[in-house]
Every structure is written in structure tokens, then in C-alpha cells.
Amino acid sequence: FLSIVSPDRKPFTDGSGRLEMAEAIVNPKNPLTARVMVNRVWGHLFGQGIVRTPSDFGVRSDVPTHPELLDYLAIQFQENGWSIKKLHKQIVLSSTYQQQSHVTAEQLKNDPENRLIGHMVRKRLTFEQTRDSMLAVSGKLDRQIGGRAVEIFKEPGSPRRTIYGFIDRQNLAGTLRAFDFAIPDTHSPQRFNTTVPQQALY
DSSP: OOTTTOTTOOOOOSTTSHHHHHHHHTOTTOTHHHHHHHHHHHHHHHSSOSSSOTTOOSTTSOOOSSHHHHHHHHHHHHHTTTOHHHHHHHHHTSTTTTOOSOOOHHHHHHOTTOTTOOSOOOOOOOHHHHHHHHHHHTTOOBOOOOOOOBOSSSTTOOOBOGGGBOOOTTSOOHHHHHTTOOOTTSOOSSOOOOOOHHHHHO
16 A cells, blocks of 8 residues: 555555555545545535645645544545535535625634635636536526537537536637636646636627
8 A cells, every 4th residue: 555645554465456455545544535535525515625725635735724524524424435425415404505605894804715614605607507507597408317428519519418528638628728627638626717808708
């Protein structure tokens, strides 16, 4: 196993060792995996993770804003069979998630980055959410699940959900670039929001 994670490592003995490595990654004695996954889900729902550096849980990472909460959710996640659905449900039913986005002057002064989660932060829709919303309100959204990737930018356009859109890694569509789509050739732990004229023109 990886020496940086487990100083007391032993060599794998069963076949290629892939199964043993997978079991070591999700072993309850290795809390890192559950913490990283919980932080990613939290970051997706709140806009920022409990640890603000989602791909760095090492010595250079940001300190968790709520370490006890991170540990609690990670333990619950493991005890619930690593169910992402149950984790989502637990978070979205919390009073923290259901807060209003209104912020008082005092909150803004005391916690300008909202690290203590005193209010819900407004989030912009991603390109995928925007496109799917427009198709849904027009009554044209194809809700079929599964299937092959489709070209969503070639005429006459496909009504499939954007998650099924074909992505050409070497020739990423300009529309996707304008709307801060994650570059498929590089590691992208979170998306960055920009406001550029091309978005309004689109």
C-alpha cells in the first residue's frame, strides 16, 4: 500500500493486488477516503468544501472550517455503506443547507467569506444545468437514461440531457470554454466562475 498513507504497510499477496488495494482504500482504519468524498459532496452542495482545497488533504491544505463535522459525516458515510444518496439526503435535510441566502451587515462584517456558513451562498447554474433547464421548460428535454454520447452543438441539436453530450478533448467547444467547463485533459477538483461577454452573447 502507499507508504505516505500507511507507514505500517505490507506487500500485497493475492494476485495483482488490485482487490487488496481497493479494500485498503475503503478500510475503516483509513479515514482519508471517506473524508475526501464527504468534502467533495459538501463542496458541490455549498459551493465550498469544509476543506477549501478539495484535492489536497496534506500538510499544505487549508485547515477544515468544521473538523468535527467532517469527521462525523465521514463516519456516517462509512456506516451507511458508502451511500452517496444517503449522504446527500443527510446534508440537504439539515437546517444549515436550508438557510436563506440573505446576509446581514453584521454577518458580512464578522465572516466575509462565510466560512462559518451563517447563510447559504447563491450559486450560478453551470452550462449543463442552464441548457437542461431551457430544454425542460420548452418541453423538449429527452429524459431517457443511458445511451451513447450525442453531438449537442451540431444542427439541429439534440434534446438529450447535457451529461450525454460528446466531449472532444482535443477540440473543446468554444461554448463550453466560455461557461467555465472543466478542461477534460487536466485535473479539475472544482470549477471556477468567470463573467465574460461571451456568456451574455450566447
